[in-house]
Amino acid sequence: MLPRALVRRVIHPLHEVLRGRPTNRFLRLYAAHDRLSTAELQVRHDELLVALLQHAAARVPYYRERVAEIRAASDLARFPVLDKSAVRAAGDGLKATGFRGALIPLATGGSSGEPLRFFSDQQREASQLAAKARGRAWFGVHPGMRETDLWGSPIEAAAYSGLRRCAAWALGWRLLPAFQLNAQTMAGFRSVLGGGRTDLLYGYASALARYARFLAERNERFAPGELKLVVSTAEVLLPADRAVIEERLAAPLANEFGCRDGGLIAHGCPRGTLHLMHDAVHVELLDDAGCPVPYGSEGEVVVTNLHARGYPLIRYRTGDRAAFGSPCNCGLPHPVLASVAGRMTDSVRKRDGTRVHGLALIYMLRDVPGVQRFRCIQRADLSLDVAVEVGPGCAREDVQARLAGGVAQVLGPELPLRVAFVNGFEPLPSGKHRYIVCEAVDDAPVRS
């Protein structure tokens, strides 16, 4: 492994330059912003928002048709709120004309059941990477420290080869699969994570909790300081999960809140408070009618990335819910989210008892041509009911065959699968948008 200081001062900055991302500039900018007062940061925030709105009104066809004459941050209210179907309908109309940089195609994980394809650009990517690094710097963890991600869709794992593998080695970054957690795989984690081989462990909240409970069952725990920081992401961090992770991994636990399409929205501070990335995103909390909720009430998180220029998504509905909170006394100038009641992603179970992260199914379903929305329910007998809504002219036999192959790949070929073609979905009784639901408990009887 390369010395941390060499990676922080030379390898990481060079890597970002070679990738064409202005990440180093954003790192310096955000470090300076963290030293501002709340009022000073608000001024910077409003300047960034106005610049974005003026760019959109002048250069982006979708917005040029709808808004004009941007003078103040309050002009944001004249922009339409976007949901996924509005983004799909707008299509190339959201591409800025004359944009010189490259547009980077991205897709959401689809944990809401409605995958979305959209575009990012190098500046947006850099702003997000730097925002993530800044949240970690609040805990004394900097680029160059060794990171292990408990993560990985099958797609990402397959892409983790060749040059990327070299870059990951040089940057001190490793990947442990979160999709196949069982006693055998988790028993091997310590050799990667322990003894100072990893400074930062990053992963899905449910996967981290599962590993912590595995340690608890074996009466094992990490020594204090063995890990410097654990960051949980992508899912709601439940209090019971936080407790077992902190106890068994013996490191501070920061929660990260964001989404693929909205970017990093908030990051936990050492006091455990979620701070908005107020110079990277603008966040509104809206009710179903699109009006701001009263302070302290829960509303849908509607996000505007302040640095996106190639394909700006302004006032984008994330599907997650949160409330604003009272200021934190840690000294950071960023506003606070009191709670996040986002979507939950269940894991599903293989016949041998292995738990597989729900995102493994989501990634598979998302990539079946023609599938627009879906819901996957694993019953107590481990059989699967997959309901899908498909686009017009889509060959159902092809979808059925792709699903059968995909499910067999993720969960093994032996689990019964029922596919239903539906027109729209009713919300679940809980009201939560859960598109992977597991009714099978770990000791459920298994139909043979």
Ligand SMILES: [Zn+2]
């Ligand atoms: Zn704080």
